[in-house]
Amino acid sequence: MGVIIAKSVNEACAVLAENPATTVLAGGTDLMVQANRGTQSLESVLDLSRIPELKKWALEGSEIVFGAGISYTDLADPQIAALVPALTQAARTVGSPQIRNAGTLGGNLATASPAGDTIPVLVAMDAVLQLKSSTENREVAIADFITGVKTNALQAGEIIQSITMPVFQGPQEFLKVGTRNAMVISVVSLALVTDYSGRKLRVGVGSVSPVPFRATEAEEFISKEFDWETNSSLSEKVINKFSELVADATKPIDDHRGTAEYRKHAVGVLAKRALERVCAGERL
Amino acid sequence: MSRVQTSDTATKGPRIGESALRPDGIPKVKGEFVFSNDLRHSDMLWGGTLRSPHPAARIVSINTAPALKMTGVHAVLTSEDLDGMPLYGLEHPDQPVLADGFVRYQGEPIAIVAADHPENARIALEAIDVEYELIKPLSDPKLAQEAEAIHPDGNLFREIDLIYGNSQEEEGEIIVEGTYEVGMQDQAPLGTESGMAIPSEDGGIDLFVSTQWLHADRDQVAACLNLPTEKVRLTLAGVGGAFGAREDISLHIHLCLLAMKTGKPIKMSYSRTESFHGHVHRHPAQMWYRHHAKPDGTLTRIEAQLLLDGGAYASTSSAVLANATCFAAGPYRVPSVEIHGAVVRTNNPPCGAMRGFGCVQVCFAHEAQMDKLAIELGMDPVELRLRNALQPGDKIITGQTITGTAPVAEVIETCAQHPTSVGSASQQMELPGGAGRTADPKNIVRGEAIAVGFKNLMFSEGFDDFSTASCQLLDGVATITCACAEVGQGFVTLAQQIVREILGVEEVILEPASTANVGSAGSTSASRQTWMSGGAVKSACEEVRIRLLSRIAESYNLDVESLVIVDGGIASLSSDFSISLKEATAEPIEVEDTYRHMPTFPLNEKGQGDAHVSFAFSAHRAVVDVDQELGLVKVVELITSQDVGRVLNPLQLQGQLEGGAAQGLGLAVLEEINVVDGRILNPSFTDYLLPTALDMPPVEIAALIEQPEPNAPFGAKGVGEPPAISSTAAVASAVRNATGLDLQRVPIRPTDIVFPERGENG
Amino acid sequence: MTSEVYTLTVNGNDYQVVDGHSSESLLWVLRERLELSGSKNACEEGECGSCTVLLDGEIVCSCLVLAASAVGREITTIEGLGSEDEISDVQKAFVDAGAVQCGFCTPGLLVAIDQLLNSNPDPDDLTVREAISGNLCRCTGYGRILEAVRIASNNRTAQNEEEKSK
Structure with missing residues (x-):
């Protein structure tokens, strides 16, 4: 049946309902790599890249909602950067300008790679995905959406419509280790999100386990230690303990991009540095 | 089919010494330049290659029947279909055209197909059924010589015991020892292997291919096709970079076999992954060194053991080892040297030529040793190098006297003294980790170091090294025919400059490089084409000039000594005679000339002899920022001085210096083909990391040392390789300087900095 | 399996693409079917940028664009830079x-x-x-x-x- 370029979410869902085996194409930055290698056949394709509603974002009360088709480049919007800085930071580390123009937030989630750059941020913020099929709308927490290495909870006929997350008050940091200074797959990544009103520091980590996750024990510890009135610097002991707790929570593997030992070490370093930056940051 | 390389013309062009612009620049910026993978033919088929997934196996059976039946498939060939020479190889044939009974490296070609679409070719390849009996791969080069032979020729490609001077130890000498390792680097030219073969009516074949050496390819292809060489015509198709990767045969024979079998034009173009498996790489090296010096820093003796991993087939391993051994001591005067060098066969990917050719590996080691010695002596590393720097008239460790220029002290001094122009980073993007935002200024330590290297120019050890060129002058237009492979280095620019310089013509046409037109130009490698093909073009033009002036003198009864070429014409200094070149060359003058450099000689059983023609020297100084906690490095500045003989084209020279340094930086901190048990783990640009614009700092040229080299055309030395030699050593040394670590391996990986005690050295 | 005939707008010109394999990238179609071989293929996984084109004014790797999905978009390639007689x-x-x-x-x-x-x-x-x-x-x-x-x-x-x- 070739390629269907959907113009609306409803149209896309209808196409999928009729032919659930259709391959869904968003930015193409992962899918086409497989197609070019001959490991993915694309006999029937549903292209979501030209659905205007999927490219929008909006502030809805205390939450921000992104259409799944928003590109990494679009996430650099200064208005978005002011609301969810870590997401903008993470988006800028993705691939190259070419990749950032094509790749989408929804695509990053659907691919569900342990190294997906935006995922630690979304995990830290407990983002929720709005999934849609021709018959059902449902919401899935990000922790439940990514089910394993490159597997997700999408059911036949479903697409990711949007991603929603709270807008937290307070500084945010995203850091990613790669052995090259640009255009590199993450060896380790970490997002630290401050929530002043909830008095919580949230930590998401990537490339250190099959699925990016929140380091909850480290969060509990640091949220108690953090000086919520002044944001002032923490003792070295506290920072190190936080760093240790983050590292201890990970289960990295050895591969050609880095050893497990290095990943565990590096994620601790990132935790420490992110925390130091947050402490040094302006009290909002 | 379109012509693969149009003849180039240029108007009012610069001469020698000026920044002439590339004649192929305009077509290249317009996207009109035809690279080898842009070739097409209305009747063509696509070729594909079935490669071994295993590094070592016996082939029990191959069933091609299912593939032959598939849609669009025109031919499937295996070793059974060969009727020429079944083996090929640049130095000696030991590599099967298609695997016969055994595979010895992952990616070894087993079968080839021709189909109407590459997708159908791919599907057909999948349908070929090969039964393997797996063999435990020989992957550790240290075990190769004791292991059972994995090839009828054995596991040792070459061994050299170099002994120079006498080995008397001196009282009170300082000794430093070290073990060093260099990983496997890939040339990674952006254009992958590609080309087109077209069967011809005379039963021969026309092959359009990107290569570094048309005639060497032609001879190997002809032997494997069992055709006389005149029936195999190779023409250079546009080359997307080379750096050594195209000196060996890759798809050449396969293309021709499929074309002969199907009677149709065949196009092949490797994917990037296939390219990683389909060409030779830089030899990984394990090196042990012991340096002896007097307390004042004078070197007294160097001992070294070098082990290069040649991979599964010979390629140019033996010449690479000769270079590694001959240049193992660095550009220093040493009275006593003992080196054992060996290059062995393993089931790892085959290794061969890459920019720097054996000198890159040893430069990393000898410069690390010099730094170590400087620390041990409490001496400034620059002073130590200057104290021992080779000078003209000195002997190198093969006993050969340097009869040409050797401005070693000059390159060191100018490079060391050049002011640095970098401040500290002002933005996170400029710090180690770059776009990943991992570092803050307080996490960074800065280091700086200098390294010096040298290398032979042209082919060595008695090789009959020559280049052929012809020049025709007709109607004031010069036409040059030379089979020199233009791979991006700019010979096409230089050739036009030479012609204009000597003949005073404006219009210079370069005929396509082809085996059909002219004799061999030799390889575009070993920093040799400026000297060799430049020399051939120069002497052809000079002979044309002599004949032209003689003819005019005779025709017009003038004194030949009084004639000069000026302003597009010929004038007499002793009369008011003048004639335009156009008029003077209404009758053509054509000269073909073969240029040879002075003869060289083989190394004797002690690794001694006048094996080399000429030497080029370079120094690099690197400034690096290191995030020691994460093990990330950012090279913030590279400063270089190079011994160039004479600058022929400043702009192109600068491009060579910058580009070569980028490859050296890559080897120092980024680039490695990770091979485990004979398998490449990262055969893609996602995981084989080339430097990006955010990794490569500005290159400051401190000095171009212009001391004309005797016997070299225009006094110019080749400039392509030195930039890739001392740059790696300088970056590695600067990282050592920043961290205080004894980093003994390149590329330096984050773990080497973070967990130095876990080093995989030696 | 082949997809239907489709039209691509490249450098302001419409091109019919017939008999394409369904998974062909824009890069492949540009180079091999439309004979616009200025865009280069060096990695085919979006890591080298040699195939960069403009898609509705934004740079993308054409190797990662499914050709048949680019219908109705403005595609600009190297051949569209400069003019017939003059380079940019x-x-x-x-x-x-x-x-x-x-x-x-x-x-x-x-x-x-x-x-x-x-x-x-x-x-x-x-x-x-x-x-x-x-x-x-x-x-x-x-x-x-x-x-x-x-x-x-x-x-x-x-x-x-x-x-x-x-």
């Missing part, structure tokens, strides 16, 4: 600055840089480096390429000022 200022700067060696990365870089200068005529060094960080060059070490961008940028700035002062 950036193309000229590349030749003049010695930014071209083998030339394989050149078309993709030119598309990326042209787009950069159109949106930011006077970028600083770091901005240029980030903007071309997705375009690998193996020959030049980027030095002459950055110089070419400076030349083109300076010329544009000078031209703009000249126009203003008129």
Whole structure:
């Protein structure tokens, strides 16, 4: 049946309902790599890249909602950067300008790679995905959406419509280790999100386990230690303990991009540095 | 089919010494330049290659029947279909055209197909059924010589015991020892292997291919096709970079076999992954060194053991080892040297030529040793190098006297003294980790170091090294025919400059490089084409000039000594005679000339002899920022001085210096083909990391040392390789300087900095 | 399996694509079916930038665009830069600055840089480096390429000022 370029979410869902085996194409930055290698056949394709509603974002009360088709480049919007800085930071580390123009937030989630750059941020913020099929709308927490290495909870006929997350008050940091200074797959990544009103520091980590996750024990510890009135610097002991707790929570593997030992070490370093930056940051 | 390389013309062009612009620049910026993978033919088929997934196996059976039946498939060939020479190889044939009974490296070609679409070719390849009996791969080069032979020729490609001077130890000498390792680097030219073969009516074949050496390819292809060489015509198709990767045969024979079998034009173009498996790489090296010096820093003796991993087939391993051994001591005067060098066969990917050719590996080691010695002596590393720097008239460790220029002290001094122009980073993007935002200024330590290297120019050890060129002058237009492979280095620019310089013509046409037109130009490698093909073009033009002036003198009864070429014409200094070149060359003058450099000689059983023609020297100084906690490095500045003989084209020279340094930086901190048990783990640009614009700092040229080299055309030395030699050593040394670590391996990986005690050295 | 006939708009011209395999990338179709081989293939996984084209004015790797999904979009390739008789200022700067060696990365870089200068005529060094960080060059070490961008940028700035002062 070739390629269907959907113009609306409803149209896309209808196409999928009729032919659930259709391959869904968003930015193409992962899918086409497989197609070019001959490991993915694309006999029937549903292209979501030209659905205007999927490219929008909006502030809805205390939450921000992104259409799944928003590109990494679009996430650099200064208005978005002011609301969810870590997401903008993470988006800028993705691939190259070419990749950032094509790749989408929804695509990053659907691919569900342990190294997906935006995922630690979304995990830290407990983002929720709005999934849609021709018959059902449902919401899935990000922790439940990514089910394993490159597997997700999408059911036949479903697409990711949007991603929603709270807008937290307070500084945010995203850091990613790669052995090259640009255009590199993450060896380790970490997002630290401050929530002043909830008095919580949230930590998401990537490339250190099959699925990016929140380091909850480290969060509990640091949220108690953090000086919520002044944001002032923490003792070295506290920072190190936080760093240790983050590292201890990970289960990295050895591969050609880095050893497990290095990943565990590096994620601790990132935790420490992110925390130091947050402490040094302006009290909002 | 379109012509693969149009003849180039240029108007009012610069001469020698000026920044002439590339004649192929305009077509290249317009996207009109035809690279080898842009070739097409209305009747063509696509070729594909079935490669071994295993590094070592016996082939029990191959069933091609299912593939032959598939849609669009025109031919499937295996070793059974060969009727020429079944083996090929640049130095000696030991590599099967298609695997016969055994595979010895992952990616070894087993079968080839021709189909109407590459997708159908791919599907057909999948349908070929090969039964393997797996063999435990020989992957550790240290075990190769004791292991059972994995090839009828054995596991040792070459061994050299170099002994120079006498080995008397001196009282009170300082000794430093070290073990060093260099990983496997890939040339990674952006254009992958590609080309087109077209069967011809005379039963021969026309092959359009990107290569570094048309005639060497032609001879190997002809032997494997069992055709006389005149029936195999190779023409250079546009080359997307080379750096050594195209000196060996890759798809050449396969293309021709499929074309002969199907009677149709065949196009092949490797994917990037296939390219990683389909060409030779830089030899990984394990090196042990012991340096002896007097307390004042004078070197007294160097001992070294070098082990290069040649991979599964010979390629140019033996010449690479000769270079590694001959240049193992660095550009220093040493009275006593003992080196054992060996290059062995393993089931790892085959290794061969890459920019720097054996000198890159040893430069990393000898410069690390010099730094170590400087620390041990409490001496400034620059002073130590200057104290021992080779000078003209000195002997190198093969006993050969340097009869040409050797401005070693000059390159060191100018490079060391050049002011640095970098401040500290002002933005996170400029710090180690770059776009990943991992570092803050307080996490960074800065280091700086200098390294010096040298290398032979042209082919060595008695090789009959020559280049052929012809020049025709007709109607004031010069036409040059030379089979020199233009791979991006700019010979096409230089050739036009030479012609204009000597003949005073404006219009210079370069005929396509082809085996059909002219004799061999030799390889575009070993920093040799400026000297060799430049020399051939120069002497052809000079002979044309002599004949032209003689003819005019005779025709017009003038004194030949009084004639000069000026302003597009010929004038007499002793009369008011003048004639335009156009008029003077209404009758053509054509000269073909073969240029040879002075003869060289083989190394004797002690690794001694006048094996080399000429030497080029370079120094690099690197400034690096290191995030020691994460093990990330950012090279913030590279400063270089190079011994160039004479600058022929400043702009192109600068491009060579910058580009070569980028490859050296890559080897120092980024680039490695990770091979485990004979398998490449990262055969893609996602995981084989080339430097990006955010990794490569500005290159400051401190000095171009212009001391004309005797016997070299225009006094110019080749400039392509030195930039890739001392740059790696300088970056590695600067990282050592920043961290205080004894980093003994390149590329330096984050773990080497973070967990130095876990080093995989030696 | 082949997809239906579709039309691509490249450099302002409409091209019919017939008999395409359904999974063909835009790069493949440009090069092999439309004979616009200026866009280059060096990795086919979005890591080298040699295949960079503009898709509705934004740079993308054409190897990662499914050809049949680009119907109705404005595609601009290297062949669309400059005019029939004259190369563009950036193309000229590349030749003049010695930014071209083998030339394989050149078309993709030119598309990326042209787009950069159109949106930011006077970028600083770091901005240029980030903007071309997705375009690998193996020959030049980027030095002459950055110089070419400076030349083109300076010329544009000078031209703009000249126009203003008129």
